[in-house]
Amino acid sequence: MGGKRGGIRLGAYYPVQSPVHGLDPRAKLLGMLAFLTGIFWVDEFWVFGLVYAFGFGVLWLAKIPPTKALAAVRGLIFLLAVTCAINMLVTPGEQVLWEWEFLTLTMEGIERSLLMLLRLVALISFSGLLTFTTTPIELADGMESLLLPFKRWGLPAHEFAMMMTIALRFVPILLAEADKLMKAQRSRGGDLASGSVMKRMKTLVAMVVPLLFNALKRADDLAIAMEARAYTGGEGRVSLRELRWAGRDTLALIVVLGFVAFMVVSRWL
Template identity: 40%
Template sequence: MLKDVTIGQYFPGNTIIHRLDPRTKLILVIVYIAALFTAREWLSYGLMLAVTCAIVAVSRISPRTLTRGMKPLVFIICFTGVLNLFYTTGGTTLLDWWIFHVTTDGVKRAVMMVVRILMLISGTFLLTYTTSPMALTDGLEMLLNPLKKIRVPIHEMSMMMSMALRFIPTLIEETDKIMSAQRARGADFETGRLMERAKALLPLLVPLFVSAFRRADELAVAMESRCYHGGEGRTRMKQLRMARRDYLALFSGAALLAVVIVMNVYGL
């Protein structure tokens, strides 16, 4: 149950995708999304699909893992598809019955929208599946570094983010443990009406909050006793360094975006 959540999970590996610098991957995801929204016709969509499949293959993330992560989003995807199917006008009419009008343009839009969302999700999932949370926040901090000039507390924000990410698995584990302990005392989390169920959560939430505050306190003491005093002059154990493969990857990303833009101009 709780342990099956795969959104945002990291699957360690040693493929070229895993080894890319997190900054490169973050930029590439932005470029990828931009290209995805520029693509308008079958040919450019096909190109994007091929690129996506190639990246999935190289990263050795099993397609099953990818589709399992998408499960919670099935509703939104279907909803978008259906909406586009019925509310697009233009092209020849295929079906005209009661309030339903399906046109060739509608079918095309629906298919494209669904494919676009699927690729969007795959791209962002690939980022979190192949990059450890720590690397991701480090990369983000360095990318946003210029904002420090206008006094945006980038370091503090990324520190908070990495701590939050760090404690998600811990809290999930803790929730699991407390739930089991209260179940062993006969607590029932699954049945009953809404009010009963809300009340049944009390034996779970109280210990969870107590331990979260205790942990926060302990973490603060541990950080202070190791002389943490903000990002000023702090050095890193893992220095991020751009390698040749990063420049190569960035160049390929730029090339992909350029090709898709050209295709868009020529209506392909």
């Protein structure tokens, strides 16, 4: 799944042997969920310093180059800059540095927008840790296992995981198809990258409609193919892979949860 197709970056499993790669996907899922939630509680620059140190420490343990984690931020620089600027110019405060019409630049605004920038960059960079170190199928297995207790309340855990597996499997196929449709449009003068907004919208519609139609056709074909291979749902199924929770998974989860507890408590320090 990790790779480029049609110039669009896909979910990026980074295939190396590392202590983080070897962890049970359930430990990584729970740890990541807690860590990302914890980031929302951080409200101090010095705590963010520790969050980044912790995040890059885990990246180092996972043998993933930091540039790889930060690559996701690069694609969102414009969006981050705009969000940051808006936040900076509309946050009220006591120490006004500049004022024009309804826009106000305050010390508080600068501080808040920088904290928000640090939060967003941390979320974007470190959320990749999960997909860098876990294959899509491990993720689906982990998710199925974690959702299994909710089955008694009617949550279709197996079906949810199967849906995710299939969605991940179809991502490169649909991207390749989108790429093909884009080239077909371009060869007939329709280009998404140029022309007026209306022209681009028309080109987009002409691309999205066949893409959607083909996706539905593929889904129908796949459903028949799955049925032909005796698929009748989760009942009585035996998965090829077996998840095994080890002591190192407990240890890793305790470390992450401990750090998250610190992130939450830091708000009152």
